[in-house]
Amino acid sequence: MKQYLKHDPWQIIEEGFNPQVNKISESIFSIGNGHMGQRGNFEEAYSGESLQGTYVAGVYYPDKTRVGWWKNGYPEYFAKVLNAPSWIGIRVNIENHELNLATARIESFNRTLNMRTGLLTRRFVVILANGKKLEVESKRFCSMAQGEVGAISYTLTALNFSGLAELTLDVDADIINEDSNYQEKFWDEVSKDSFDQSVIVTAQTKKTHFLVTTGMSYQVQSDGKLITPENIRVNMREKYAAHVFQVQLQQHKAVTIYKYAAVLSSLNHPQEKLTERCRAVLDGALHVGFDELFKAHAYTWQRKWEECDITIEGDVAAQQGIRFNIFQLTQTYTGNDERLNIGPKGFTGEKYGGSTYWDTEAYCIPFFLGTAPPRVAQNLLMYRYKHLAKAIENAGKLGFTDGAALYPMVTMNGEECHNEWEITFEEIHRNGAIAYAIYDYVRYTGDEGYLADYGLEVLIGISRFWSQRINWSDDKKKYVMLGVTGPNEYENNVNNNWYTNYIAVWTLRYTMEVLNHVKSTSAEKWKALQKKVVFSETAELARWNDIMANMYFPYDKTREIFLQQDGFLDKELFPVSKLTEQDRPLNQKWSWDRILRSCFIKQADVLQGLYFFEDHFTEDEIRRNFDFYEPMTVHESSLSPCVHSILASRLGYHDKAYEMYLRTSRLDLDDYNNDTEDGCHITSMAGTWMSIVKGFGGMRVHNGKLHFNPFLPRQWKSYSFRLEFRNRIIKVTVNNEGTDVKLIAGEHLTILVNGNERKLGLI
């Protein structure tokens, strides 16, 4: 755990430079806009520890799989979000001394990320080895208003001299992915060009042949006026293009470089138009200028915050934490493109490849449902709908037939990327989460039309998978599901994981409900779909009904709890509190077999089911299971605490709920897991939001109506959150005096607070 950042409600502030944690800072100070992202790297040269990272959404590379022992069925490659050509470089050289924060003497340094406006600012004063003292202010943003545009304002002030500064402004496509399996470079050069005050480099990914065209233009402003630098030198080498020129620095007079970047990819443009359009975007940016670009960007952020802000009174650290989570999620995914999804590190790092996990369905969709218009969550559903054929193909590789669909554990384009058998082939509960997300979306938005058009087809594919994956046990005289890994990945290849069995049977039931609904409301659509997927109502439904009636669920009659899996009670049961410092975290201290045969739980498993299907169980049932499993849970997944926080809130365990919330909200800002340098934990940030809104705020949707059962953590004075719900924006404020709910935008609405109806917007 590290605490070097200042607490502030709207800003992330590093006061004084901390080179030893610079890679962590680079992750935290990342900026993005859904189309692209950029780690908090420096514009100028830096020879210290750094992970350079520029990312373009949807551009990936299929890196050849690396395993110790090949198993039949493993994928050939792992699709990786790519470290893309960099557009931020502004090298500064004063009389043959390069500005480099790793070697210069630093008099002052401040790095600030303003989350309200999405602006990254650095201000520092340094003395170079030749005694030249410089002040620098750099401002940078990725435009939320215009996704292909990035802009930098870089201001130099000579403090103890006047003289020439040599500046190098570049586009650098000679990039390596740190996470490459075999130390290969993933980019080839296609073309590069230089004209006027611009360069453009087009690079292509190997194998996938994505083209990314990165251009930059610039302006120089001295003494408040735009000037044209003289003697511009063009510096080109393979995959690299730069302009080098000199400007005259007058002591105490600021010179500002405005660098505009345009980042276009072949996902969005015909290949042959890329350069031309890149040039047009650059021309536009030059024409509008930095200040106006920033205004449009900041205005978009303002609108976003109106939908999704959460305020906390009485705890600045918590306020900063939740805003940081909302900020990062919002700049990772904007919901404009159904081909995109949310990688575990977003645009803040390359680890784990940046592909899609079940995190999206279980954690991110509720966040986007609550903080953005329905199309955002819907595009995440459509991403899976478009991958249905590949999910059927994927199931086919594992021996399933007749349209059974298994969605991949990790994917970019619908193909499986993961290569650990106990995960790839066995952590199949992910399929249930994808079905659940459809249910969740329809419940929240009321968009039942989605079911007939897309949802049902996906549900049928998933149900067919469950139906084939489950087998009859002659011994138990019940249906069983063998050889799975549940959400608690500290158990592998178990039989009858209660959660997986439950969500499988629920999927069958929900699919049948939806099928009947579509059949009765859109008979024509049902007929067309039935034909398309060759669905046998008699045979398939009979099997599903039989499974629903005769499924086995492991249960402990003595304790009256659901058992995580068969044989769970053969373990020695200890609470986490009996572990010592030396034991934690288990995944770094214990060998894998020891973890597997221990009772300790990585993340919510039975409790994940109780969270998803809360309405199916009595409060006492939930309480007994929570009391049994929570003490054995080590929360070594960033996705674990939020579910526990929500359930603890539900059960009135307010201190436990708050404790669990604390573990998620500042995970990256305080580097709890000692791995933020690899990037931020983007998907788990949605869990933090849920801990407040669904946990403390007790938000639920029943029968199309919003319900709240809020409490105020005793550590806070008040909190409020905003929600997007069916074309309204409402604001819920909870303090010692009670709960206030206001309609901010949209038509009147009836909600329930603690079970009592309130009509909003009618007075």
Add this chain to the structure above:
Amino acid sequence: MKQYLKHDPWQIIEEGFNPQVNKISESIFSIGNGHMGQRGNFEEAYSGESLQGTYVAGVYYPDKTRVGWWKNGYPEYFAKVLNAPSWIGIRVNIENHELNLATARIESFNRTLNMRTGLLTRRFVVILANGKKLEVESKRFCSMAQGEVGAISYTLTALNFSGLAELTLDVDADIINEDSNYQEKFWDEVSKDSFDQSVIVTAQTKKTHFLVTTGMSYQVQSDGKLITPENIRVNMREKYAAHVFQVQLQQHKAVTIYKYAAVLSSLNHPQEKLTERCRAVLDGALHVGFDELFKAHAYTWQRKWEECDITIEGDVAAQQGIRFNIFQLTQTYTGNDERLNIGPKGFTGEKYGGSTYWDTEAYCIPFFLGTAPPRVAQNLLMYRYKHLAKAIENAGKLGFTDGAALYPMVTMNGEECHNEWEITFEEIHRNGAIAYAIYDYVRYTGDEGYLADYGLEVLIGISRFWSQRINWSDDKKKYVMLGVTGPNEYENNVNNNWYTNYIAVWTLRYTMEVLNHVKSTSAEKWKALQKKVVFSETAELARWNDIMANMYFPYDKTREIFLQQDGFLDKELFPVSKLTEQDRPLNQKWSWDRILRSCFIKQADVLQGLYFFEDHFTEDEIRRNFDFYEPMTVHESSLSPCVHSILASRLGYHDKAYEMYLRTSRLDLDDYNNDTEDGCHITSMAGTWMSIVKGFGGMRVHNGKLHFNPFLPRQWKSYSFRLEFRNRIIKVTVNNEGTDVKLIAGEHLTILVNGNERKLGLI
């Protein structure tokens, strides 16, 4: 399956050249002598498909582990038997045309391995592109009489011309391991030298710093007389040294090159003496000459065959198969060096690293007990005894304490090399096999002194491991063992594998028996050992007794069979006969999860236990379990059929026994598993021997006496085997008239045939 080799009782014969299977032939025509080995590569250039392989016992390289996803506890490296400097090269060039069987026109070709004398011969007639027609006869052996010596006689006869042949005789240390994880070369040059008619190259392995000094000397014989070639040119480059010279070929007059190799390693000599001693060995070989060297070698083989031959009348293929197995095993391990062991490929390939698996204890030790003096098997036990400290360290890495020992799954020097969690950490039954081998050795040899001196210390370490690995289940009110992989590796991470539970409890019981025996017969030794291992008789024995009394063994009361593991009966039970061609072999056709949740068994698991502990069970018990499990067994491990063959023999299922025998005996000769090109399945060859001796012959040892319950497979006229037993050699012959047992050497002896005593050697 391929059948291109001629059937012959004593020889392996390839008639006509089969380049498409040359790598398979290279494996099969491998020669070795326990100290070193050589695949059946050609002396002359060959540009076709080939796996060059020269191996020196005990010389290995720790290749950096390659995994997809690192688990805590994985070893840093995988120790690999190295492809070592090659000594066989004799390049032949006739008027600027190199002799190369991949490009020359082949008129005739014969490759023969004489197993009786351990001689590899090739004879061929080729026409080079320039029309020159040559006859070549090459003979090669690795001396069984003098382990560091290899010798080649290479005879050239010009058939349609007279002219100059340029010959290049080399030592080549510029070698790459095909099985390298990261395409690195593992050897560095230390020195090279040339003098008279010799070159010597010393190379060193990276990291492990083993030195191997490889020298070669040669003689040239023309027209029956040794001649000295003129104008010898020395050709040296890094890691390579050769002599190049010309000889005059007269049409139809043979010229013979005798090439002698000396291969010395720093395991057996001080580093600074290596070159000097290498030169001495070469001088000795030159002095003795090829024919005399061969005589000594062939005599040693003759003596070996007297101890271990098996003859089969009426089935040449079976005769050839069993002799091939005995031949390969004998040339892999001679039992002279307790630092050595038996890699799965011996000296015939580099795949799987050539380290030690539990195959040695379960399969090879019975073979060497029956075919060699006790010191050979004893050295295999001593290998493990010397690794006890590392086994304790290994267990420590997995969280075990107080002297608990877990022997590695795969090892070279006692350290674990394997890196699949379900094997490395969970396939712990190997520990039981190491205890069982001690029992087996003492039972066969009567050498009880071994127990006090070495055996008991190992047994205590292993028993301590079991005692800690087993835990109390409050649910079952029994001791259980969770999270293991049994011998059937088509189940991973199961609870209460019957075989593992059984051998664990047996180890505890046997350790206590041995402890009491040592205590009463060698009280001083016990006292010293007790002090050394800090053994508490009260606490430790109490726990062991408690486990022995209260261990849980999964059992099906309905079928009255032992259950392979908890939950086995939840599977859909099918016989292998219901699988289709497209399903087999499962490990190439099915994804891993499908294999795991199926009932299909890779190799004997419950049945391995019934084989080991036959005396503990009634024939009916064995039969019920055999009848249940055998039909579900796919035998996709080469170690599987032999155990089934032995049990089938025991149960009177003679045809099944014969069917299972057939699957092992010609596994490599007919390339059953399509992988002989990587090397021969050396350790499973011991299983073939057991199928005959313990299976068909029904050989057992009870109370220090040899028992036989033989039957004659109806496909054969007769068979006979020889056994080394307590300083005797006996020969057992089984034919339609009955069983004849003869004492060949040693003092008189009482044995039992079908329960009836026979006194041998007294008449």
